[in-house]
Amino acid sequence: MPDRYQTVVFKLLPPILVGLGFISLTGEAGRSLRGRYLLGNLHSSWMSRETLMGALFILSAGLDFLSPHVIFKISALLAAAGLIISHGFIVYRAVAVKSWNDPLVPLHFVTSGLSMGVGLTLLLGGCSNITFGPPSILTGIICMLLNLIVWLTYRYLQGDIFFLSTSGSPVSSMLTLGIGHLLPVVLLLLHVLMPAAETKGTFQDILSALAGLAILAGGVGQKVVILLGDNYLRGIMMGQPKGSRQGV
Numbered sequence: 002m003p004d005r006y007q008t009v010v011f012k013l014l015p016p017i018l019v020g021l022g023f024i025s026l027t028g029e030a031g032r033s034l035r036g037r038y039l040l041g042n043l044h045s046s047w048m049s050r051e052t053l054m055g056a057l058f059i060l061s062a063g064l065d066f067l068s069p070h071v072i073f074k075i076s077a078l079l080a081a082a083g084l085i086i087s088h089g090f091i092v093y094r095a096v097a098v099k100s101w102n103d104p105l106v107p108l109h110f111v112t113s114g115l116s117m118g119v120g121l122t123l124l125l126g127g128c129s130n131i132t133f134g135p136p137s138i139l140t141g142i143i144c145m146l147l148n149l150i151v152w153l154t155y156r157y158l159q160g161d162i163f164f165l166s167t168s169g170s171p172v173s174s175m176l177t178l179g180i181g182h183l184l185p186v187v188l189l190l191l192h193v194l195m196p197a198a199e200t201k202g203t204f205q206d207i208l209s210a211l212a213g214l215a216i217l218a219g220g221v222g223q224k225v226v227i228l229l230g231d232n233y234l235r236g237i238m239m240g241q242p243k244g245s246r247q248g249v
Contacts, residue, residue: 016062051087054080085114105155112148120216127210149182181219188212
């Protein structure tokens with residue numbers, strides 16, 4: 002694949018995906034035109050901060066594509082980190098769902114964001130005939146293991162309410178743990194340990210793409226379990242003190 006095409010894919014796809022995500026949210030809203038007020042509450046609203054970080058990421062990534070510079074890269078990196086953190090705190094601050102109100106939720110969004118970023122990179126790299134070296138593979142495995150540790154801690158070590166609300170079905174566990182973590186690690190280890198051969202690059206590309214696809218599927222499964230499987234609600238009373246996390 003031509004280098005120019007690879008540059009377009011790896012540099013433009015992330016901001017395009019972020020932009021499509023915001024467009025989807027805007028279209029889903031009942032009064033989309035009021036979205037212009039989002040940036041007016043940065044001092045207290047994680048949704049406002051999410052919007053700002055998303056806009057900065059799209060702008061920085063776009064400028065880096067047009068005129069590559071380390072400043073744009075650092076700006077895009079910081080904005081992406083802020084965007085992921087904002088996602089986690091939006092969920093964490095939703096006081097009506099008990100299992101979301103845990104400090105591990107923002108951390109989970111960070112580790113899952115890193116893990117799914119690795120997955121997307123592996124998938125695109127495998128499809129683009131880009132062979133990743135052992136340092137890159139090791140970095141990817143570390144990101145997945147961090148996500149696995151946070152995920153297991155959140156699900157199993159926070160008490161019955163968290164286990165019941167996030168345990169899901171056996172199929173869900175197979176997706177998030179087996180396909181999302183175990184399978185990619187095995188594939189990536191094979192990627193590194195595969196003996197030299199004329200077709201080594203081809204097989205490595207296939208392994209990379211499959212590992213990336215599995216990581217993405219597992220990450221989506223985690224989000225589904227957290228956002229759709231958490232149905233243990235607490236009552237919310239009008240006039241409840243701001244910041245209170247006590248049920249009624």
